[in-house]
Amino acid sequence: MRLIILGAPGAGKGTQAAILSEKLNIPHISTGDIFRNSIRMGTELGKEAKEYIDKGLLVPDELTIQIVKERLNKDDCRKGFILDGFPRTIPQAEYLEKALEEMGVSLDVVLNIHVPDEEIVKRLSGRRVCPNCGASYHVLYNPPEVEGICDSCSHKVVQREDDKEETVKNRLKTYHDQTEPLIDFYRNKGKLVTVVGQEKLEDTTSNVLKALGVS
Ligand code: ADP
């Protein structure tokens, strides 16, 4: 399956993408994760991306498109993929259309996870992530079994720099201005499926699986 997951920051794209990736046995490609890894490793890409990410702005299209291009060319993407956090602008979506055409394939579905803004702010302020394995938690809605410690790898969980309140506001504005137009873009192509994000992540998952016809 070739799938895109759309949604505001904190809508739960990453969580659902990880679950689907395992179920469908196809790679989960998160541009946010790629940037964060590059930042951690101190690469040139990381240094440049950090400037934008810390302000709640999008990394420029040319840079983002380049990394996605490299990733989609790897062998494991031949059987399908889940794009999480890409595309985020109309030019990125147009690039993707062209790239897939060149690969001789097309998208199966664009899953839009809808969550209202007030809910987003609540979610992001309580979000904690594991810097070691990437697992994601919420202090109220989805706490780790032992407070502050990752269930999967026992590393200490942290708050992402860009989950601080001021940056969250900017990210939401960026989302409405630049990413939300993709909803119509894909609706017009007949590819859009919308699921409303639920408070419990398992409830969202079961709605997602139903909507995609995956069991
Ligand atoms: P979230 O969806 O919670 O905002 P991500 O991990 O997807 O988190 O992205 C974190 C940040 O990385 C974004 O705020 C943005 O600065 C940058 N980023 C990720 N994907 C893209 C993209 N496709 N285009 C431009 N910037 C991106």
Ligand code: ZN
């Ligand atoms: Zn972990």
